[in-house]
Amino acid sequence: MSHTKRYFEMLGAAYEVPSATDRFDAFLDSAIAYFFESTENGTLAEDVPRHHGTDDMLDTHGARISKLLDEALRREISLEERFHAVLKVSARAGRVTGNAAAAQLTGQGFPCTLDELPLDTAALGEIRKTLRAPAHQAQDRIILANVEAPQIRPCLALIQRPGEADDQVHVSLSYIDWPPALMGRLREAFGLTASESEVLEGYLGDLSQKEIADQRGRALETIKGQFKSILRKTGCARMSDVVQLCASIAFLMRHLPERANRPAAAEWVTPKAGLSLLPRPGRQLAWYRIGNGPRPVLFIHGYLQGPFFTPAFIDRLNEAGLQLVAPSRPGFGYSSPSRSRSDFNETVVADALALVDTLGIERLSLCIHQGGASHGFRIAKALGDRLGAMLLVGGGIPIDETRHLSHMDRQTRFAAIASRHAPSVMKMVMSVGLPVYRKRGARAFLEKQFATAPGDLATLDDSVLFTVQAQGLYHAVEQGGEAWVRDGASAMADWRADFEAVNARQMWLQAQDDPVISAHQVAAYLEGRPNIGCRILPGHGVNILHTAVDAIMAELVKLD
Incomplete structure (x- = not known):
């Protein structure tokens, strides 16, 4: 299929989203197909576009579709209320x-x-x-x-x-609709296992025990046993009573004021706990202090996880006498955007140096997380003799399209290529997708992100881990999708010279199951370089920052 035809198919699919938000996934598929000959192995189409700047026509379409989508969502909410x-x-x-x-x-x-x-x-x-x-x-x-x-x-x-x-x-x-969010609340309220929750969902969907057994590929006796467990945990004598109890909870969630029913992590608002603001010329820099120890470490966050940590992690920082100083990049959280796309990288570095100077820190180490790697090395280079050691958690490396794309999951692969070759496509996907996922909820977004990573998907069942991941998502899109577009382009730029210019001692902790970038490719890139160590941690994925606390803390305390 020609590039022109793929372009118009993508555009046509985008215009269908305002009429039915569930068509966003089809639009995303068409946007991915715009770049790739094969989405299975990441083979780029021979005529893949390479617009390094903006596509004014596509930006105009994106803005128009966003307005149509906003109007459609307002009408939908109005209809639901009526x-x-x-x-x-x-x-x-x-x-x-x-x-x-x-x-x-x-x-x-x-x-x-x-x-x-x-x-x-x-x-x-x-x-x-x-x-x-x-x-x-x-x-x-x-x-x-x-x-x-x-x-x-x-x-x-x-x-x-x-x-x-x-x-x-x-x-x-x-x-009654029994969406994943409601089923999650019921599971949490009753203390059900994941399997029991699925059985209950089947019953609420008017399936018989035999139909549930057939659907789940389980023995009928197994399903009967799970029914008994559901009765015991809910304190009900009959399944009809369980249905009424679930219906009552659903009724309350629907009819009480919306804000009173949502857990804190369900609000699409970036947290302000630990937040400080530093005035910059014509802008402001938002930054977080995590932990209260006397030893500062500059933390450069990734994309979705952001500068947020579990209470247990913060306790470990305090015990070790550490504090993380975490600036939000321009356009993320409450940091003002850079003046343009072209000065984004320069603004990131200038903000970090201004923060370090304001805090009076003469020498400090860096902890760099995932997609923050390109920025982290630019900042490290600018710090010069003030730089101590560096710890990279799931760190990225300069991307080679011919070697690295095939090991990425399809969404990361698309983001990488769109950011590098057609930022206006990336901007359109973000501007159309964000309103859709604000409606679907943070869990739906994260489930889509982790669709090919079972270990990461499982972390969403932990309410604490889900909360910090959702907060990171809100931080990434607090001011819309433009910051993500600029940040993605920065990560995909050729930053090898910045990498080579830094001679500080480095330790890289890579997740074996990371679908964003292959841990073994990172290790191969680092092999033979002086003063650099690398460990691949089995059993961890994208959420390594929150799941590999022991390994991370062991390296943080070694930083000088």
Whole structure:
């Protein structure tokens, strides 16, 4: 397929996202196909574009699509807020009325009789029970009801007997979705294992025990045992009670004020704990102090993990008498952007030196994380005699397209090539993708990032590790996608001269299962170089910063 055809297919796919946000993944696939002849081994198309500057036409399309997407998301939220089906059931008149949303959900014309409502028998029985009860004794009930037209849809039903309407029962119906975020909350609330959570999700999806067993490839007796475990952990006598309990939690999560229901890590806001601001000419530099020890180490963060650490890691820093001084690069977190793409690298270095001077640090070591490697070596070169030793955690090396791309996961491969050859494509993907993932949530973004890395994917089940990773994501996109575009281009530039100019003692800790860059390729690049050590740590991946704490701390204390 020609470059021109791939270009217009990508553009067409981008324009489809505002009409249905679930089409973003198809757009991303087309953007990847724009560059690669084969997405399996990272073979670049012979006519791959090499626009080192901006593509004004593509930037214009990207801005237009972003506006369309923002409008579509606002309309979607508005529709979600309006979609609240309410039925009013009168015992005296023997009829049911409903609002437009109720008519849409049930497919029923109003008024009608109670028997004409397409609700399951149990739900109708609960409504009749509430109608028969004296008004002063009627209690609000939340139940799971099935709307059986035109297809069976499980809904939450809130049954109420308003005090001002003795003759009426009000039924509020809300369609239930069991997304990963809600299932995660249920799993956490009940203390379920991952397997039990999947069984519960199947049951909530109206599957029988046999259907769940067949779907999961397990023996029926195994599934029955997991049902018993779910009952024991939830304190329920019957699975129908478990369903009502889950429905109640879902109802609360949907109807309480949104901010009250979200965990702190679910807010797309960069944390401010430990944050300081340093005025710069026409800008500001945001930086974090992690730990309270007397020995400072300059920490140059990667992309997603950012300058955030688990409480246990911070405790270890304090015990070792260390503190990490972590500047946010221009456009990340609360640091002002660089004035242009062309002066991004220069601004990063100038910010770091200004911070070190302001803090009065005469000599310090560096800890450099993943995609911060190119910046770290530029800063190290500029520090000159003030530089101590260096620790690199999952550090990157100058990228060679012919050797390194095939070992990257597809998304990293795309980001690398788009940043190097067509930054406007990268900017469009970011500007279209960020609103989509703000809606889907941080977990969905990280699951996509770790799709080919089972070990990293498993870290999302640890609430502490998930929190710091989500915070790193927010830090990377606090001001939009432009900073990511500039940073990616910097990492993909040829920074071999900066690497060669630094003679400080270095230790590299590389994750064996890192899908971003091959640990063995890094080791091969470093082999034979004086004053450089390298260890490959098995069992670790992209999240090595948070999962290899013992190894990292052992090297941090050695820095001079």
